[in-house]
Amino acid sequence: MGRKFFVGGNWKCNGTTEEVNKIVSTLNAGEVPSQDVVEVVVSPPFLFLPLVKTSLRPDFHVAAQNCWVKKGGAFTGEVSAEMLVNLSVPWVIIGHSERRLILKESNEFVADKVAYALSQGLKVIACIGETLEQREAGSTMAVVSEQTKAIAAKISNWTDVVLAYEPVWAIGTGKVATPAQAQEVHFELRKWLQANVSPDVAASTRIIYGGSVTAANCKELAAQPDLDGFLVGGASLKPEFIDIIKSAEVKKNA
Numbered sequence: 363m364g365r366k367f368f369v370g371g372n373w374k375c376n377g378t379t380e381e382v383n384k385i386v387s388t389l390n391a392g393e394v395p396s397q398d399v400v401e402v403v404v405s406p407p408f409l410f411l412p413l414v415k416t417s418l419r420p421d422f423h424v425a426a427q428n429c430w431v432k433k434g435g436a437f438t439g440e441v442s443a444e445m446l447v448n449l450s451v452p453w454v455i456i457g458h459s460e461r462r463l464i465l466k467e468s469n470e471f472v473a474d475k476v477a478y479a480l481s482q483g484l485k486v487i488a489c490i491g492e493t494l495e496q497r498e499a500g501s502t503m504a505v506v507s508e509q510t511k512a513i514a515a516k517i518s519n520w521t522d523v524v525l526a527y528e529p530v531w532a533i534g535t536g537k538v539a540t541p542a543q544a545q546e547v548h549f550e551l552r553k554w555l556q557a558n559v560s561p562d563v564a565a566s567t568r569i570i571y572g573g574s575v576t577a578a579n580c581k582e583l584a585a586q587p588d589l590d591g592f593l594v595g596g597a598s599l600k601p602e603f604i605d606i607i608k609s610a611e612v613k614k615n616a
């Protein structure tokens with residue numbers, strides 16, 4: 363149903379000006395499939411967004427890693443959705459597990475952020491995912507469907523949403539979900555969208571996987587039918603990010 367492969371690079375809280383320039387040069391020199399085949403979005407820390415935006419090749423786009431939950435104002439230390447729009451930053455990552463767990467962002471708070479960012483015209487990479495404890499307790503689907511339900515309750519248009527399934531136990535651990543494990547959750551999430559939002563939204567919304575994705579494991583994951591791309595952490599800071607982008611070809615040839 364024409365879900366374009368999506369590869370996001372989440373740089374998290376990493377980088378100096380020199381390192382950022384180096385990553386951008388590598389990305390700019392990379393030979394990757396055309397924009398018709400893959401959408402590439404990199405997410406540097408706020409401070410580097412203007413630098414990356416002006417120096418990055420035009421077929422790649424940028425995302426912020428967070429934004430404030432409502433209109434800006436007296437909220438020390440926050441960056442508003444309006445500011446991102448003002449700087450022509452098209453995308454924002456919301457609800458990353460590092461923010462949910464370390465900064466205690468609740469399902470409702472994340473959902474409010476998603477709704478507000480969309481209302482301002484931003485496109486949103488909304489992150490969900492279970493912890494190891496939750497997986498071992500057999501509550502993976504209960505957890506990710508609660509997280510998705512909170513978002514679904516507050517938005518009516520999914521066109522500008524990419525859902526990122528990132529099992530917490532796979533993030534930064536080198537312990538990637540197996541293709542079957544990822545496919546199972548992506549399939550269930552799509553089924554959830556079909557039953558609780560609409561068949562159209564289920565068919566058209568991209569569900570991407572994140573958690574220890576590398577050049578070595580991306581192709582097998584990309585081949586899974588309900589997996590529409592990746593949100594890459596550590597490997598997005600390295601030249602192998604180009605190889606991960608190229609895994610979009612797997613889909614094209616599927």
Ligand SMILES: O=C(CO)COP(=O)(O)O
Pocket residue numbers: 372458528532533534535536572573574575593594595596597
């Ligand atoms: O959290 C992630 C992307 O948002 C994944 O991080 P890693 O690829 O470093 O495991």
